[in-house]
Amino acid sequence: MELPIAARYEKTPGESYLHVLHALILRDMRTRFGASLWGYAVVVLWPCVHVFVLIAIYTFQKLAAPLGDNRALFFATGAVPVLxxxxxxxxxxxxxIMNRPLTYYPQVKLFDVVLSRILVEIVTGFLALLVVVSVLVAIGTNPIPADPFTAMCGYVAAILLGIGIGTINVAIIGFFPGWMIGYALFSILLYVSSGVMFLPSYMPDKIYYWMKYNPALQCAEWVRSAYYPYAGIHVDGLYVVMFALTSATIGLLLIKHVVSKLSG
Incomplete structure (x- = not known):
């Protein structure tokens, strides 16, 4: 027995959700990056430019790397996970903030907007990593770590931490829109204290003890420990993962309260 045309083309709830998510991802990329691939390429290359400007400054000033004999590798291993x-x-x-009008459609939930941006940023982050690795190879630097699995775990932990803090930020700006500026200023402080330009373990023990509560610093050290296993860098991976998961859980629990705030 042949099904009616409407029944044949009726989508399941799962298919409908994937369709909404796909549409949000496409809209996100087109509105942020433009219709061409060049716009997206700029976003991918921007953190890479940040890394190589830092390397160029230290190379021009002829400053030695705090660890190892390769400036480019040292700064890249710290800057990439933090960025x-x-x-x-x-x-x-x-x-x-950018997609707030979409939440007025019944098919689109605030969580869908957040999830679509997370997926875009994960892909963008991995593409940026590939660009950095390619440039390191081009300038004669070996980007393969002594322990590739540890390096990848540190990089994934940085993404997970970004997702966790990002969901917390979503909840905060639902009530305090000015937090976007506040977080930008806080990010500068976080970047400076995350060990991108120096080796935190060389700091006095009393200072280093408190610095290790910064999970971004631990992500940078996690990746570096894969490249410099002889440096004796100790990373509390469980702390970083639990910090990220706890942040994501709290953020998701608060998002349902933000929905009513954004709808008001």
Whole structure:
């Protein structure tokens, strides 16, 4: 027995949700990056430019790397995870403000907007990582770590941390829109204290003890420990993962309260 035409083309709830998510991702990319791939390329290359400007400054001043004999590798291993964390946490927060009108449609929930931006940022982050690795190879630097699995775990932890803090930021700006500026200033402080330009373990023990409560610093050290296993860098991976998961859980619980605030 042949089904009616309407029944044949009726979508299941799962298919409908994927369709909404796909539409949000496409809209996000087109509104932020323009219709061409060049706009998206600029966003991918922007954190890479940040890394290589830092390397160029230290190379021009002929400053030695705090660890190892390769400036480019030292700064890249610290800057990439910290920047990925900061970009994900910031862009997830901005997605709510940029896509607020979409939440008035019954098919689109605030969580869908957040999830679509998270997926875009994960892909963008991995593409930026590939660009950095490619440039390191081009300048004669070996980007393969002594322990690839540890390096990848540190990088994934940075993404997870960005998602967790990003969801917290979504909840905060639902009540305090000015937090976007506040978080930008806080990110500068976080970046400076995350060990991108120095080796935190060389700090006095009393200072280093408190610095390790910064999960972004632990992400940078996590990746660096894969490249410099002889440095004796100790990373509390469980602390970073639990911090990220706890932040994401709190943020998701608060999002339902933000929905009514944004709808008002």
């Amino acid at each position: 990925v964390f900061q970009y994900v946490s910031r862009e997830v927060m901005k997605s709510v």
